[in-house]
Amino acid sequence: MESDLHRVELHCHFEGALRPSTVFNIAKRRGHKLPVATPEEFAEFMRRKEPSLLREFLSYFPVLMSFVAGDPDGIVQLAVDFIEDCAKNKIAYIESRYVPQLFAKDSFTAEDGLQAVLRGFELGSKRFGVKVRSILIAIRAIPEFCDETLRLAKAYANHGVVGIDVAGDDKEDYDSERGGTHPDIVRLFQEAYKAGIHRTAHAGENSGAEMVTEALDSLHAERIGHGYHTLDNPTLYQRILHDRVHLETCPLSSHLTSAVLTDWPHHPIQRLAADKANYSINTDDPTLTGQWLDAEYRMCLDRIGLPPWELVRTNYCAARSSFLPEEEKADLIAQLDAYYRVRL
Numbered sequence: 001m002e003s004d005l006h007r008v009e010l011h012c013h014f015e016g017a018l019r020p021s022t023v024f025n026i027a028k029r030r031g032h033k034l035p036v037a038t039p040e041e042f043a044e045f046m047r048r049k050e051p052s053l054l055r056e057f058l059s060y061f062p063v064l065m066s067f068v069a070g071d072p073d074g075i076v077q078l079a080v081d082f083i084e085d086c087a088k089n090k091i092a093y094i095e096s097r098y099v100p101q102l103f104a105k106d107s108f109t110a111e112d113g114l115q116a117v118l119r120g121f122e123l124g125s126k127r128f129g130v131k132v133r134s135i136l137i138a139i140r141a142i143p144e145f146c147d148e149t150l151r152l153a154k155a156y157a158n159h160g161v162v163g164i165d166v167a168g169d170d171k172e173d174y175d176s177e178r179g180g181t182h183p184d185i186v187r188l189f190q191e192a193y194k195a196g197i198h199r200t201a202h203a204g205e206n207s208g209a210e211m212v213t214e215a216l217d218s219l220h221a222e223r224i225g226h227g228y229h230t231l232d233n234p235t236l237y238q239r240i241l242h243d244r245v246h247l248e249t250c251p252l253s254s255h256l257t258s259a260v261l262t263d264w265p266h267h268p269i270q271r272l273a274a275d276k277a278n279y280s281i282n283t284d285d286p287t288l289t290g291q292w293l294d295a296e297y298r299m300c301l302d303r304i305g306l307p308p309w310e311l312v313r314t315n316y317c318a319a320r321s322s323f324l325p326e327e328e329k330a331d332l333i334a335q336l337d338a339y340y341r342v343r344l
Ligand SMILES: O=c1[nH]cnc2c1ncn2[C@@H]1O[C@H](CO)[C@@H](O)[C@H]1O
Pocket: 013, 014, 015, 016, 058, 061, 097, 098, 099, 137, 139, 167, 168, 169, 170, 202, 205, 253, 257, 284, 285
């Protein structure tokens, strides 16, 4: 049977995409005190309704993880459910990113957490036909994690891990006076570059264009997470366009974190579309935004005013800029071709 999965997503935090009802059930099973009585109320409790600062948006991650860290069965189930939610959103291929250390608790290590996520992804992939790969995230504010991030990225390169990223509050945790990104994180990216591990970096989300330049020049980033403020610097923007650097944009998240302050028809995505830039449409954190890829696409059509074929084009951009080996990339593009019957 021909697959109807035809979308590619490159920027989705697994911890930010945990199915609320499953988190609720895990928390109940473990005897956690919950602020609400039903799974539906829990979903509403986690969903951010109004724009706030990125820092506040990110403050919900420790809350979510406190319910599930250290619980292997729960983590496997969440990973299976994640893949099911991808299939419901017609995702053929997804690169999911996460911080293995956030799953650790007591004697349950970051590596145990990583293995549980990978196990769930494998089970989910077999069941729902979605192809998934992992990107391990280093956190800007916790450079102490870097050595382990590099070790795990190398050790699991043949088990579904295709790259690394750095996340966190890119404005608050980036110290331009002291030289920007922490040296340990710069070293992590340089080592990954030498080892042939792919690299993307959160930059230009809340921070300015200079951080995007640093990500390209010092971190050897092949893609940029968010990157909206690239457009504030015309020279850098021309460089991105010329070099076809891929920007992983996340519409609703950009609004809820106040990364983008303009109204929807003037969203940076509108400009990227007009300039035929290399970018993709992504969810970032569905548990916190309350919407998956279907709704993000609708937002692009209805609010930003993208034409439908532009969404087809962004899927091809995403497939071409994915961290898959060339042969698998060609297979993915063929899968898109079979569905769209037109290549953009
Ligand atoms: O939009 C974002 N910008 C920057 N960092 C983020 C964003 N969403 C999640 N994380 C960070 O990624 C890790 C979980 O994968 C967490 O550390 C969270 O703070």
